[in-house]
Amino acid sequence: MISEAENEFLTRVGPGTPAGDLLRRYWQPVAVTADLSPEKRTKRIRVLGEDLVLYLTDENTYALVAEACAHRRVSLYYGFVEGCEIRCPYHGWKYDRTGQCLEQPFEQENRRARERARIAAYPVQAYRGIVFAYLGPGEPPVLPRWDVLDRRDGHLTLFVEEDLQCNWLQPMENAVDTVHTFWLHGHTMRMKGIDRGSYYYRPIEKYSFEQFEWGIIKRRVYRDNTGELEEETGHPLVFPNILRLPEGPLQAMHWRVPVDDEHTMLIRAGLLPDKPGEERVHDEEPSVVRVPSEMTADGDHAMNTFTSQDRMAWETQGAVYDRTKEMLGAEDKGIAMYRRLLRQQIERVQAGEDPMALIRDPAQAVVTFDVSRGQARVAVAEGRV
Ligand code: FES
Ligand SMILES: [Fe+2]
Missing domain, CATH: 2.102.10.10 (Rieske [2Fe-2S] iron-sulphur domain)
Structure with a gap:
């Protein structure tokens, strides 16, 4: 739970607002x-x-x-x-x-x-x-050439979703909410008889968060149905408003860009890497997919894709989620870490400094993250890892 003033401080995005001034320091x-x-x-x-x-x-x-x-x-x-x-x-x-x-x-x-x-x-x-x-003041930083966009050894697709009907911080807090995937994705898919959520429908034995120079890395350890433990290679929340993750066969990046306080633009980029030994020539211009509305005729969230399930969670928290009424638990430590980081970086901007994760040297523009799913397997341990 945070105070109403803190909630305003972290969520509002118009010109002259603390979070708005922070977000304006990054190419969006x-x-x-x-x-x-x-x-x-x-x-x-x-x-x-x-x-x-x-x-x-x-x-x-x-x-x-x-x-x-x-x-x-x-x-x-x-x-x-x-x-x-x-x-x-x-x-x-x-x-x-x-x-x-x-x-x-x-x-x-x-x-x-x-x-x-x-x-x-x-x-x-x-x-x-x-x-x-770049909507910020002064000399713009270098435009980051994120690996998903910069790589040429795969086919790039851009997914443009309908604007989200809520504040930007809701999807971003979800990016450090590691345990939601079990119920919201794994269990929902199982209840609907859709065979797509089994990756997430496994006990999460352990999870952790680590701050690093680009944001926060979250990690999970699953127990699979053979009893073996699988440690995910961590995937990062790239500060301040991007999620970088593996998505099935894709290497993906999700931007959550505030339209205003109560609406958020969702753009995803997904790179399908060529198979080893397969060298293909790809168009410089990516394919663009406009993701159709995932609401039912009754105006309900269809809940049969990951994006629809996430959208339900973010939008039903309210247009600007009232954090004075929440009850955070131990499972929310990533969210608490992200809020602290946001406040800290807003204060840096207010003090006239550059916030984190800005690039000033063009030679450093290409940013590569080592993100893959289920890459590292660890031996079966007694009890919890
Ligand atoms: S020129 Fe008159 S309104 Fe634009
Ligand atoms: Fe999700």
Whole structure:
């Protein structure tokens, strides 16, 4: 349980909020490149409580500016892209990718007044089919080239889910909730007669959490039905809002990006590595799968996939989960560790320092995690490991 003030401190994401300022210090995925094309040049993006428009320039690059025109607040989503600039559809004010107004067709030329007409704009980079944006102050850090995206020895798929109807911290706390997999996934699948949850439907003999330079690694030891113990290679919560894990045959990364306080964008990347000895040529652009709604006609969570089960857990906690009413137990020590880490890193940002897990040296941009499932087997031990 935490106080109401602490809950606000950790969850709110708008401009000027403590957690919002922390999250703004990292490149965040805001769209997939497949969202835009020469036929569809603009996309509305709501992220961290800000209403923005992403547009595709004539040079096939991307720009991200405030949605509302400085003049009379009409949406630039309907704007005209001209070169690398965007023109408001109402009275034709034109902005460059830094948000600076360049033209006001019906105004007398008054340079001072025109220069005051600025809208917010943020740097963006497209990488492996994802558009990343930096909404923070100062010099952006280096865009991390996470192994799942950077590897070329496999086929990459991006999964875009419907926005989650709750605050971002709920899925992130789930990333360090190691024991939920038994009931929420293993048992639910068994009750539904779906043969997909048996990995999780085994006694968890031991679990642990370890802080490391990129976040928190969680580890589990299972007992399988032969009585043997299986120690999972730990998989990390990558600070502040990513989960890196093996997902069946895929090496996966899940981003949970706040749309605003009560909605969260879910983008997953999954790399299917080539089999040993099989060298295939893969498209540079990944496949994109739009995950359809997993709600029943009655508006219930279908509960027949892992994502639907997780979504049920996160959304039913409430739009912004009220942590003044919870009752944490020993099983929640990963959650307590993550909250401490969040507070600590927010305080670093407030003190004018860089938070953890930022890359400043381009030579260090490729980040590889050793994550696999059930890799290390340990001998049967007496009692608990
Ligand atoms: S509202 Fe955009 S130019 Fe007038
Ligand atoms: Fe889960």
